[in-house]
Amino acid sequence: MQEVQVSEKIIGRLTLYRRLLLPEQEQGRQSIFSHQIASLAKVSPAQVRRDIMATGYSGNPSRGYEIRHLVEAIHHLMDDQIAHNVALVGLGHLGRAVATFFHGLNPSLDIVAIFDADPAKSRGLFNGIPCFPVEAMDEVIAGKDILTAILAVPAAQAQGCADALVQAGVTGMLNFALTPLHVPRNVFLEEMDMSASLEKVAFYARKNAQAKRKRT
């Protein structure tokens, strides 16, 4: 079992497959075929097989994939049996929604600290999660062994927060702010640009609507 190239896209889809497989497993299903995973995940069967290749696990032509083994293989590839602590920065509308959304979603990916610049929001608990002022970042992040952060602050503060997080030792960030961020090469950054996504959808929606009208 040697290191195959595992791209970002493959990682993303494998986490998806795993999430879709868990309920199937709980319902007592033992095995599954690539085309069935494909239909759950809305991708092609060939893609599913390719992706699974990256885990090193092999299915069997007559039964397909043993769900238990497949899930474990994905776990192993991502070595995330180890619970992993996450911080949230920004407790505005979006931050609160994000905190609530992720609350209890994935037990091994817990938000364990929230930071906000506003003193009124940087104390006490939110959803049971302790809140801190941004000045406490270094200490809290080191103390709680946090590697990942979610940025949900206004655009103007985003780069500053990102720098502080990197400084404090965070090595991966999910950015909701409407500013592309710059981070050092050894920090992973994922942009969640809801505004660009909505504009893209709107563009294609218009296009589809036009095509539809033309057909009539």
Added chain:
Amino acid sequence: MQEVQVSEKIIGRLTLYRRLLLPEQEQGRQSIFSHQIASLAKVSPAQVRRDIMATGYSGNPSRGYEIRHLVEAIHHLMDDQIAHNVALVGLGHLGRAVATFFHGLNPSLDIVAIFDADPAKSRGLFNGIPCFPVEAMDEVIAGKDILTAILAVPAAQAQGCADALVQAGVTGMLNFALTPLHVPRNVFLEEMDMSASLEKVAFYARKNAQAKRKRT
């Protein structure tokens, strides 16, 4: 000016460039070079030039791109001078955050209706936006000429809502629910899987942290 192939990715980046250019323009800047756009958007200068090719607008080697013209060219490519109405489905935590987030963000992309299955949430106004029961979907969507919808409902209801939206005439959807949706080919669907994104970030964060530790 003939139809070049304009991919989804290019559309996404062009909307981003446009968003980044608007403040520059407001500050009175006249022109900009590809490497400057690149640094704002955190992409390569070559990519910026390629993307701009798709709009049909050409810059000039000595002054770069006229911001005014470039913004207009992007507007034109996306023909979104026409304001465009959007519906939001689901007024839970996430739905409320989404509604607040987009409120006033882009004046030509307004959320003008909210739907929720809960009778307590499907009346009155939220942020000034009228709320309706899901049963009213057909009528409201046709009446307000809505083409785009944002789905922020629990996974279990997502496919049902999507079907209803398509039925009602929506041709583009942004899906926050943790279920890959199936839509007809003439409807554009963009998945916003925050959970998969966070897992991806966590994976690379772990990897980076390990690499860092090894270096020490």
Added chain:
DNA sequence: GCCTGTGAAGCTATTCACAGCT
């Protein structure tokens, strides 16, 4: 027959590198 695993082909996206302009 219907499945998996996978080399090979086909596509798409990005970057290189340079002619041409100012």
Added chain:
DNA sequence: AGCTGTGAATAGCTTCACAGGC
């Protein structure tokens, strides 16, 4: 000198198509 526009090269991703197994 430093920029744009762009053909050509490269890299990356997805699908095809089929050998091999049950």
